[in-house]
Amino acid sequence: MNYIEIQTRIDAANAANNDGNYDEAEHIAFEVLEELDSFTAQILKNIDGSSEPLLVGDTDPILLRTDALFVLVYAAHRRGMFNAALEHAERILALAEQYSLNQILPKAWNALGNIYLYLGTYDKSLENYTKALAVFEELGLKPNVATIMGNIGLVYYSLGIYDKSMECNTKALATFEELGSKKGIANTLRSIGLVYIHLGDNDMALEYFSKSLSIIEELGEKTAVAVSMGSIGAVYLNLKSYDKSLEFYSKSLSIHEELGEKSSVAREMGNIGNLYQIVGLYDKSLEYMFQALSVHEALGAKAPSALVMGCIGLLYANQKFEGYDSYKSEEYLLKAIALNEEIGAKHNLYENHLYLANHYKQNGRWKDFAFHFERYHDIEKAVRSEEAQRKTEQLEYQRKIEESERDRQVKLARFQEQEKILHNILPANIADRMLDGEKTIADSHENVSVFFSDIVGFTKLSQQVNAQDLVGMLNGIFSQFDQLARKHGLEKIKTIGDAYMAVCGAPIHIDNHAERTALFALEVADMMNNYSTVTSDKVSIRIGLHSGSVVAGIIGENKFAYDMWGDAVNTASRMESHGEPGKIHVSEEFKHAVETFHATSLQFIRRGEINIKGKGMMKTYFLEKNI
Secondary structure (H helix, E strand, O other): OOHHHHHHHHHHHHHHHHOOOHHHHHHHHHHHHHHHHHHHHHHHHHHHOOOOOOOOOOOHHHHHHHHHHHHHHHHHHHHOOHHHHHHHHHHHHHHHHHOOOOOOHHHHHHHHHHHHHHHOOHHHHHHHHHHHHHHHHHHOOHHHHHHHHHHHHHHHHHHOOHHHHHHHHHHHHHHHHHHOOHHHHHHHHHHHHHHHHHOOOHHHHHHHHHHHHHHHHHHOOHHHHHHHHHHHHHHHHHOOOHHHHHHHHHHHHHHHHHHOOHHHHHHHHHHHHHHHHHOOOHHHHHHHHHHHHHHHHHHOOHHHHHHHHHHHHHHHHOOOOOOOOHHHHHHHHHHHHHHHHHHOOHHHHHHHHHHHHHHHHHOOOHHHHHHHHHHHHHHHHHHHHHHHHHHHHHHHHHHHHHHHHHHHHHHHHHHHHHHHHHHHHOOHHHHHHHHOOOOOOEEEEEEEEEEEEEEOOHHHHHOOOOHHHHHHHHHHHHHHHHHHHHHHOOEEEEEEOOEEEEEEOOOOOOOOHHHHHHHHHHHHHHHHHOOEOOOOOEOOEEEEEEEEEEEEEEEOOOOOEEEEEOHHHHHHHHHHHOOOOOOEEEEHHHHHHHHOOOOOOEEEEEEEEEEEOOOEEEEEEEEEEOO
16 A cells, blocks of 8 residues: 555544444554554664655654554544553654654644543643643644643543633633534533533533534534433433433433443443432343443453442342342442452442441341441541542642643743734744744745835934934834835835835735835825925925845844845835935836736836936836826
8 A cells, every 4th residue: 555545544444433433443543554564664764774864755654653543542542441542642652752743742642631531640631731732822723722721621620620620611612612613612512511510500511411412413423422412311310300311321322332332331321220220120220230330341440340339239238129139239249349449449448338337237247247337437537538638639739730821821921922023023924934933034036016215305304303203203104104015015124214115025925016016105105295294394205116026034043134135126226216206216127017917097107218326227217196
């Protein structure tokens, strides 16, 4: 396969992931990685064994490899196989760091943040999200910024810091709405719904979940549809609308089963089992609990397995249940205790000890009761102490987060201020090129029009007014020139004393550059014909115009300046200096450039041939409005 064929296969794998065909996606991705091994081995050999610089295209196999690994990350993540997802994501990050794949780095950090979030390693999750956010903000990639902001909101939600979670999600939602990103809007609405359900506002939670579901059903995002339906089922359970809760849990389960999302299947089975236990349908509850346990154990998911074992033990201990079985209750509660001890899930562990102690009390087994009640009391006390310590640590952690956020905002503000300053002193696209890291900017422009003007008798005038009035006068005149230049699409190059230079057609090409420059010059001339100094003296200017080619670029290391050079600049300057007060003196080349666009509102008055310093005899004209 060539690179194009490999990319086509990766696109097919991504499509399979989007459709929930994770087996197919993984199959294609592994095929692609195998195919790339031969390419990559040769490329890495060339890179590692040669002092030659990396050629454009040499990293193509490496980039394709990261694309294939991203497919595996997504598929493993959706299946609940987080360790596998983590392994693939770390391979992506290693490649990105080793071969300076700067466009891949923030995507790898985001993937790692997602995985650590689901693993409950919130500090690492936030660390990776923050790195990704800084890069995306610097690049101005709003969709990515909004996505990461929403992900950070989920971290705060998981930490129980609901105000920060809501703040992040609100920012993300505003950006997605601005961009018209329906998928982003839907995901963020669901995240806000999660916050409301934990704040006990079930009505608001239901409203946000329903809005989210409506959008993702329209988009056909099956996994997201299933997740939102499960969330709505939880709200109805809280509202004791058990029929509606079962309806949405069942729909969610059906979609997850169709997509082969085993971890989610087990979760929804457990939810349905819990619902049946609440309404007293114990046989049904046990059936779903065992199905959930079977899937969790097959996936090696110890925490949810222990949780379900405890629920089964409680169910067997319920004397209202026809299948009441003291021995099985003891069996499953002991299994839950052993597994929770293994994984260190102390909160569930002390609850299991309490349930088992009550079971022994009910059966008159006082020695066993005393042992497990004491274990319950000791572990519960330790947990409360740990929770108090954790709360203190959480406050410290939050302080560090806020400090980190302030630092990030300061860096962003500095970058934005730098960007603002550069845009004020340089043409916009030149400033953007500098911000993107371009070191040397030098461009040739074949067809531009150059404008020069000079105030007649400025030296004499400067002797008649004080410095403040003189500077104020020049500022007033040139500020109006700047406004007219923006109106007609010219770029101001510089002012030197009382001289003003502008160009049209650079740094961005404009076809009718001469016509625009002519109209600008006429408006400048009209403005100056009506201008008076503070002493009520009239001020006149000479204007010179020429069309031709120039070289333009950035000069200086600290005080940057965008300047241009070439015969067209010199000739335009000569047109001004050889002109007459109050008139617009233009070259024959400028006249021809204007006439190319049949500008009927303009007329050229032949001046004849004159001797231009440094140029010799030239045909020149005065530009006027065609009345």
